Amino acid sequence: MHLTNKEILKKLLSYSQELREHYELYQLLLFHFQKKQAEHFFDLIEELLPSVNPIFQTIFKTFLKDKDKIINALELPYSNAKLDATNNLIKVIKRNAFGFRNFDNFKLRILIALNIKKKRTKLVLSRL
Numbered sequence: 001m002h003l004t005n006k007e008i009l010k011k012l013l014s015y016s017q018e019l020r021e022h023y024e025l026y027q028l029l030l031f032h033f034q035k036k037q038a039e040h041f042f043d044l045i046e047e048l049l050p051s052v053n054p055i056f057q058t059i060f061k062t063f064l065k066d067k068d069k070i071i072n073a074l075e076l077p078y079s080n081a082k083l084d085a086t087n088n089l090i091k092v093i094k095r096n097a098f099g100f101r102n103f104d105n106f107k108l109r110i111l112i113a114l115n116i117k118k119k120r121t122k123l124v125l126s127r128l
Contacts, residue, residue, distance in 0.1 A: 022053060036074045042067060089113060 003011070013020040025048065032041040045060045052060065063070060073079075093109055111117075 018053070022056065025052070025056075033074070038071045038074045041074075042071075086114065 013023055025044075029041060029044060032038075032044065042064070045063055049057060049060050049064075090110055093106070093113060097106055097109060
């Protein structure tokens with residue numbers, strides 16, 4: 001008998017009322033975060049901080065400590081995600097490219113992976 005993910009989740013949440021409540025809280029926080037509703041997100045955290053499991057309390061206190069940074073991340077359009085992804089790709093190439101003998105080959109492999117076209121320079125023949 002194969003269960004779907006929803007059925008597995010439903011079965012797991014049926015074992016514990018506390019687990020179900022915390023899962024619903026997590027889903028609500030995730031919703032507010034994804035909708036970039038920082039005020040609702042932090043109001044919910046502040047309201048429920050004393051009544052949640054100690055593990056959640058630790059996480060909530062961390063969120064409250066970094067509240068200004070989280071609000072900036074939600075409200076401002078800036079992100080370093082693309083830079084982090086590029087950096088990660090270069091690290092993967094570096095790990096996999098153990099056999100590259102020189103830096104030019106390594107650099108060329110990165111440019112190919114990132115689909116960056118290198119500008120060609122016109123060759124100038126010397127007139128001797």
